[in-house]
Amino acid sequence: MTTFADLGIDQDIVDALASKGIVDAFPIQEQTIPLGLPGQDIIGQAKTGTGKTFGFGIPVVQRLGLNPEHGVKALIVVPTRELAVQVYEDIDLLTSNRSTSVVAIYGGKAYEGQIDQLKAGAQIVVGTPGRLIDLAGQRLLDLSNATEVVLDEADKMLDLGFLADIEKIFQKVPAVRHTQLFSATMPGPIVALARRFMSNPIHIRASDPDEGLTQANIKHLVYRAHSLDKDEIIARILQAEGRGKTVIFTRTKRAAQRLVDELGDRGFNVGGVHGDMGQDQRERSMAAFKAGKRDVLVATDVAARGIDVDDVTHVINHTIPDEDKTYLHRAGRTGRAGKTGIAVTFVDWEDLHKWALINRALEFGQPEPVETYSSSPHLFEDLDIPAGTKGRLVSAPKTQSVKTERAPRPERAADAAAEGTDEGGTRRRRRRRGGSNPVGSTFAEGATDSASGDSQSAPSGDRSAEGAGTHDGAGKEHHDGKPAPARRRRRRRGGSGGAGAAPVVGA
DNA sequence: AAAAAAG
Numbered sequence: 414m415t416t417f418a419d420l421g422i423d424q425d426i427v428d429a430l431a432s433k434g435i436v437d438a439f440p441i442q443e444q445t446i447p448l449g450l451p452g453q454d455i456i457g458q459a460k461t462g463t464g465k466t467f468g469f470g471i472p473v474v475q476r477l478g479l480n481p482e483h484g485v486k487a488l489i490v491v492p493t494r495e496l497a498v499q500v501y502e503d504i505d506l507l508t509s510n511r512s513t514s515v516v517a518i519y520g521g522k523a524y525e526g527q528i529d530q531l532k533a534g535a536q537i538v539v540g541t542p543g544r545l546i547d548l549a550g551q552r553l554l555d556l557s558n559a560t561e562v563v564l565d566e567a568d569k570m571l572d573l574g575f576l577a578d579i580e581k582i583f584q585k586v587p588a589v590r591h592t593q594l595f596s597a598t599m600p601g602p603i604v605a606l607a608r609r610f611m612s613n614p615i616h617i618r619a620s621d622p623d624e625g626l627t628q629a630n631i632k633h634l635v636y637r638a639h640s641l642d643k644d645e646i647i648a649r650i651l652q653a654e655g656r657g658k659t660v661i662f663t664r665t666k667r668a669a670q671r672l673v674d675e676l677g678d679r680g681f682n683v684g685g686v687h688g689d690m691g692q693d694q695r696e697r698s699m700a701a702f703k704a705g706k707r708d709v710l711v712a713t714d715v716a717a718r719g720i721d722v723d724d725v726t727h728v729i730n731h732t733i734p735d736e737d738k739t740y741l742h743r744a745g746r747t748g749r750a751g752k753t754g755i756a757v758t759f760v761d762w763e764d765l766h767k768w769a770l771i772n773r774a775l776e777f778g779q780p781e782p783v784e785t786y787s788s789s790p791h792l793f794e795d796l797d798i799p800a801g802t803k804g805r806l807v808s809a810p811k812t813q814s815v816k817t818e819r820a821p822r823p824e825r826a827a828d829a830a831a832e833g834t835d836e837g838g839t840r841r842r843r844r845r846r847g848g849s850n851p852v853g854s855t856f857a858e859g860a861t862d863s864a865s866g867d868s869q870s871a872p873s874g875d876r877s878a879e880g881a882g883t884h885d886g887a888g889k890e891h892h893d894g895k896p897a898p899a900r901r902r903r904r905r906r907g908g909s910g911g912a913g914a915a916p917v918v919g920a
Numbered sequence: 921a922a923a924a925a926a927g
Contacts, residue, residue: 494924541924543925544925569924
């Protein structure tokens with residue numbers, strides 16, 4: 414396997430990566446880095462969780478040189494604030510052995526710190542469009558020397574919601590520059606549009622086009638569900654054997670908050686991320702999830718793209734997304750860096766056409782979602798939900814049993830104490846009954862850590878551990894603090910049942 | 921139509 418050292422990368426960067434155990438290069442990195450280093454414009458496309466960030470980040474850092482002059486030389490634009498934080502951390506790692514400094518510029522935060530870092534001469538800016546334009550308009554951010562430009566999640570950045578901002582930003586950077594666009598999804602029309610901002614770009618696809626876009630190591634399970642049942646079913650899934658971290662996606666901010674409260678009431682170690690939360694809360698919640706202090710994250714599509722968390726074993730689509738691209742990005746929060754994952758999707762009756770669309774676009778070839786549990790014990794087989802509770806609509810797991818199973822209690826108690834709030838269910842319960850949801854105030858995250866603490870989970874890391882395509886399935890311990898399941902039953906029984914009953918697609 | 925992104 415190709416290592417980073419083989420790719421013409423400066424030794425200090427190779428060392429920085431090695432310090433996190435990152436040695437082997439993924440295919441997208443192998444293909445784009447040698448082109449990016451000499452300044453070739455690139456449209457880089459590779460599946461979720463296969464290392465795109467370093468694919469563009471390493472050339473950016475290296476091309477600035479060991480001791481770049483003060484002032485912004487590189488701009489990386491991303492669609493969400495949390496992704497800005499994450500990419501900032503990745504780039505910061507790459508620069509750890511050189512004088513280059515990086516700053517994250519995004520909304521919801523005080524201006525002061527960001528402006529200070531710009532004034533101190535930061536050379537690489539990672540940011541979201543709104544705040545970037547804001548600061549540029551105030552002459553606090555000078556992009557006129559930013560000869561390195563990257564759009565991460567490029568198809569999203571060129572979407573209608575962002576395109577006007579992106580055009581503004583491109584007007585502020587030099588006409589002669591090195592431009593890189595990366596995403597797992599790059600529809601033809603977007604590629605055509607993208608060329609307007611690039612010169613003679615080469616389109617790199619890191620995988621066989623015939624292979625489709627979905628990750629082979631993600632198993633897709635699709636069920637028709639009645640909305641009233643979903644809380645129960647999700648509660649059951651959260652008790653599946655071998656479950657590590659789990660991300661649950663909802664369609665709306667309100668639905669996300671409701672589910673955070675509901676699952677919290679049921680005793681799960683859950684946090685949320687959505688746009689109605691305060692930015693500090695969002696970041697604490699993400700950090701707690703990344704660090705393993707929480708093992709369930711309920712999110713809107715703000716977390717659908719790019720977010721890289723180790724050991725996410727399950728993604729649950731509480732509501733099926735409208736677009737195939739969104740489905741693919743959501744599911745891609747699991748099965749990263751060669752690991753396996755499960756994506757469970759609930760399809761409401763009126764949303765069956767959406768599943769048909771996604772099914773077709775992603776070439777799943779799945780006939781029809783199976784009805785959940787009234788008729789389908791398959792749900793429980795496929796998800797390894799412990800025997801004895803199978804097929805029965807059980808009430809919520811009691812707080813006690815879940816707590817002993819999951820995160821060590823002392824830690825939680827300590828967190829709550831440190832925060833000086835009553836983290837317990839009382840506030841949530843009251844609020845839920847009351848119907849109104851003053852969101853943002855319901856979480857009590859670990860008080861100690863901030864977003865950029867040591868919660869950094871070796872971005873795209875782990876790759877050294879396993880060869881491409883190997884499945885770590887039953888052999889691996891996914892949990893922090895959770896006792897290894899004594900009984901590990903067959904993962905998969907007799908394939909997938911009978912005609913049409915198989916909710917399985919993919920690997 | 922929702923979510924995201926400036927405040």
